[in-house]
Amino acid sequence: MNLRKILAITRKEVYHLIRDARSLYLAFAIPLLLILLFGYALSLDVDNIKTVVVDHDNTDLSRDFVRRLNASTYFSVTAHLPDSRTVTQYLDHSRATLAIIIPPKWTQTIRADREATIQVLLDGSDPNFAGITRGYITAFVDRYNQKSLIEFLNRQGMEKIRPPVEGRIRVWFNENLESRNFIIPGIIAIIIMIVGAMMTSLVIAREYENGTMETIRSLPVSGNEFMIGKAIPYFFIALTDVLVAVLMGQVLFGVVMKAGFLLLILASSIYILVALTLGLLISVVTKSQLVANQAAVLITYLPSLLLSNFVFPVVNMPKVLQLLTCVVPATYYIEILNGIYLKNMTLAQMWPNYLVLIGMFVFLVLLNMLFMKKEGF
């Protein structure tokens, strides 16, 4: 291994990079765009649910019920409607996702100690959102009942009645359940795959397409020197992107890292190496920039997005897909990042994830060497 040869290849690769506007765009503009898009648009939080109310009863009690609903951060009462037909229109046009219909003589029924009902209509076209909304509204009604019951008993002279069991819920690691705290690590994993794997998947294919691979083969350069020289610029680009993403997460979204910065750099470096070797492997195998790019999207980008526990929870997936997530590098990297970002974990707790990534890197390097040997290096 000769450092001068490696650096000659690196220098050449940098020239290719700076003279190709598309790769610069891929290297720096796409990551920024992704952070902004995911950070602002992909909010998995459900609050301010658009709610419409039909109050047929129209008494102090029913108005109080609606007021309390509106006071909660989860619901926002946007309209009071005269009848159920208008409710249908609102739900049809997505102007509301939740409708509360209070029947006539509702207060009377309550006062008579009979079971009073309210009708709750939910827009189920987004099942995830509807499920969460249902949970919220059920909890709200339960609490309202509890409160009414206690008030009733207190009025009857039974003082200081308490509910028998009270769940005291405390959320750990992400106290306010903000999905941003979870999204930033996920975006970093995606960005590295795009910059690391998608960009490098083009670099060797490009040499084949331009006929320069023949020249490279005639030069006293080993396959390893060639690969390392090519990977170096992309390693630093990807690392820069990680730092930019961390900084943006902190400045724009207030996502603050809890554990060590060095742990982050270490994990990112290993994960970048995995991405780079994966990209180079795709490049050597496909030998065509177009095919390489398609393969890279399919093999690196999509699994990192879909099968890494980032957007879709792995526990809900069928067993086959769950097994598949075990070979997606992003799964382990995101777990490390969550440990660093949210749980303040140390290397002693997270080393298995580091080890898996290192194992993947070694495996990919060996595979690369095998394919380069087949190409006559």
Add this chain to the structure above:
Amino acid sequence: MIPSNDEIIRVNDLEKRFGPFVAVDKISFSVKKGEIFGFLGSNGSGKSTTIRMLCGIISPTSGQGVVAGHDIFRESEKIKQSIGYMSQRFSLYEDLNPYENLRFYLGVYSVPQPQWMERISWILDMTRLKDVSRRLTRELPPGWRQRLALGCALLHRPDILFLDEPTSGVDPITRRNFWRFIGELASEGITVFVTTHYMDEARHCGRIVMINEGRIVATGSPADIIRQSCPDKPDADLNDAFVTLMARRVC
């Protein structure tokens, strides 16, 4: 196998198969130091396969070979260091300028850094590319790119220069200049191994091997070859010889 003193390339029974297809069928020949050696044949005759084996780009199926004192099976890295290779597409990096292309070659050939500036200006002078050394290679006309490719192959002062159809796609004047330059190189002691299918160019070679369907069909100086292949035609030229030799085996 030990080649004799003045032989810089020596191959015996060199064979290359791609699956069942025999591209090069047990050929033997030698090249002397400082000569211009022509390797002639029609398309698909095994020319490029042979040159790629000699350059250490692909490894032979069987046989023996020594290039610049190094074994073609085991020492391809050393061979690559002591030869210069220019392929038919003069595959340069077109988004780099001539200066950057040369720097790249200096780096991969591990030329000591203090010599870089001297080598670069030597090549830029020789190839008359000094004025355009900062212009992107893709903007240069084909003839200029060809000179640059040649310069890149000579930058590390190789013992042997391998040229695989170096003049395909350039005009006659450029070709004539190119061959004049090759002659100068040979007179300085560099061995030139060249493939071509322009017979007027082959006249410049000291010795020629003609290859057809992977086998050698004639060896010798241009005059020898004409005499051997067309004994009954006193005014025959190399073109006639080529046509006769290539046709003989096809039928």
